[in-house]
Amino acid sequence: MYVYCLLPFTDFPWCEKIKAALCNSFKLQKFRSLQLETLNATMAGKDIFLVMPTGGGKSLCYQLPAVCSEGFTLVICPLISLMEDQLMVLEQLGISATLLNASSSKEHVKWVHTEMLDKNSQLKLIYVTPEKIAKSKMFMSKLEKAYQAGRLTRIAVDEVHCCSQWGHDFRPDYKSLGILKRQFPNAPLIGLTATATSHVLKDAQKILCVQKCITFTASFNRPNLYYEVRQKPSNSEDFIEDIVKIINGRYKGLSGIIYCFSQKDSEHVTSSLRKLGIKADAYHANLEPKDKTKVHKGWAANEIQVVVATVAFGMGIDKPDVRFVIHHSMSKSMENYYQESGRAGRDDQKADCILYYGFGDIFRISSMVVMENVGQQKLYDMVSYCHNMNKCRRVLIAQHFDEVWDSANCNKMCDNCCREKLSFERMDILEQADNMSEKLTPLKLIDAWLGKGVSKLRVADVAPPVLPRDELERIIAHFILQQYLKEDFSFTAFATISYLKIGPKADLLKNEAHVITMQGRSNKKSVDKGEEEGEKSSELFFFF
Ligand code: ADP
Ligand code: MG
Ligand code: ZN
DSSP: OOOOOOOOGGGSTTHHHHHHHHHHTTOOSSOOTTHHHHHHHHHTTOOEEEEOOTTSOOTHHHHHHHHHSSSEEEEEOSOHHHHHHHHHHHHHHTOOEEEEOTTOOHHHHHHHHHHHHOTTOOOOEEEEOHHHHHHOHHHHHHHHHHHHTTOEEEEEESSGGGGOTTSSSOOGGGGGGHHHHHHOTTSOEEEEESSOOHHHHHHHHHHTTOOSOEEEEOOOOOTTEEEEEEEOOSSHHHHHHHHHHHHHTTTTTOOEEEEOSSHHHHHHHHHHHHHTTOOEEEEOTTSOHHHHHHHHHHHHTTSSSEEEEOTTSOTTOOOTTOOEEEESSOOSSHHHHHHHHTTSOTTSSOEEEEEEEOHHHHHHHHHHHTTSTTHHHHHHHHHHHHHOOSSOHHHHHHHHTTOOOOGGGGTTOBHHHHSOOOEEOOOOOOSSOOOOOSOBOHHHHHHHHTTOSOGGGSOTTOOOOSSOHHHHHHHHHHHHHTTSEEEEEEEOSSOEEEEEEEOTTGGGGGSTTOEEEEEEEOSSOOOOOSSOOOOOEEEEEEEO
């Protein structure tokens, strides 16, 4: 990380100008944390990366300098919908901005090209997708001319984590953006993202051909969010009942989001909630654009209480008073979880993020991300987060984003900090490891372990364990995370199936002294009194 020493605000020649622009052009009173630092650095012509949680106010950090500078700012943005959201706001503020994409009319393109070179032009921001840079020679040649005429003042790369394969939304066309800094070395670049580890940032810096840069990182801590992981009830009716209890309890009449794994799940949950009198609506990628808008607007106006959505309900969601984000299934990565849960409590008032962890979801998501480069590792990081029952959730999240955090700062705003101290128990659960010559799905493996299911799969010498099924699921998941078991995928014409096989560390189990330690839940079920109550947990040791 870099530290940038700042002169007092008043010592920069542009300070009066940006203060005036904040009030007059953007109608805002004061800067939020890190905005001023970022503005000063980009106005000083430095290349910078700004890492700031979603909703923190990143756009202002290139929009305001654009308004205060000669020429125009080129903004690279991955989605048309994101650009449109910003353009709508800018238009209301009377700031001249536009976008170019594949469906822009010839006249519009021509107009933009003229404005790019016209030194009397008022046009301040030009939004384009990365494809435009990667594929349009015409546009590049216009940029070249504008640069030579001193009119390309600044380059903003929004959602800059899309450059890196290690980021969670990798976009191949972002790889071509290095051309910008190579061709236009004197135009300061600002890369913005809400989710980038230092690893991803370094990668992005390399891809964008930025030699030296300043990185500003805002804290990822959201002190007003309460984080909780719950065991997902196996029966879907119990599950819905659980959700309804909390929505009708402490969130009565309050706004929220439920994130689901699939379109089917979101429709199913929506209709179940509606039957029980909750104003819910589904939102997923297959809705008609007009229906998407209807749901979004109805929710924004509090006519719909709960949006039951897939990840399609995402970027651009900016409702301040979301009191709960419930995950019906875990996210496919910690980055995704952080972003999705982070839509709660934008108004800084207390809000809850409740994640329902289900064993079966591991394999549903795993089959979905099998084609992604690091998809499985990211999923396992998410599973580890769910499994963890003693470390502060804030500390776990901070670690993921390379931030150092003290659990004392949590103020008991997570389930693990509210939990009672762990008690220790020892358990023998298996006398011998089974050598698994058959291909087994996770479900079949547990059945076999319990002495149920197809008889040839059962292991003769192993007595069925006395633990409940969800405990066995936790153990299997732990074995996968620890590589005693591994997933093995099989592709059919209709689906991807995940089987479990002996993992690379399984040999260790032959050593009698090898002990596996994990946290388990005790059998005593805690009663949900509608308020948080720490679930009792105990440490289990397994012998083989
Ligand atoms: P990000 O890109 O970081 O997710 P945005 O730039 O979209 O966030 O900003 C989120 C919201 O915060 C917008 O509604 C914006 O108008 C608002 N905002 C940004 N800066 C300020 C500020 N200094 N004061 C008040 N509101 C702000
Ligand atoms: Mg943004
Ligand atoms: Zn905590």
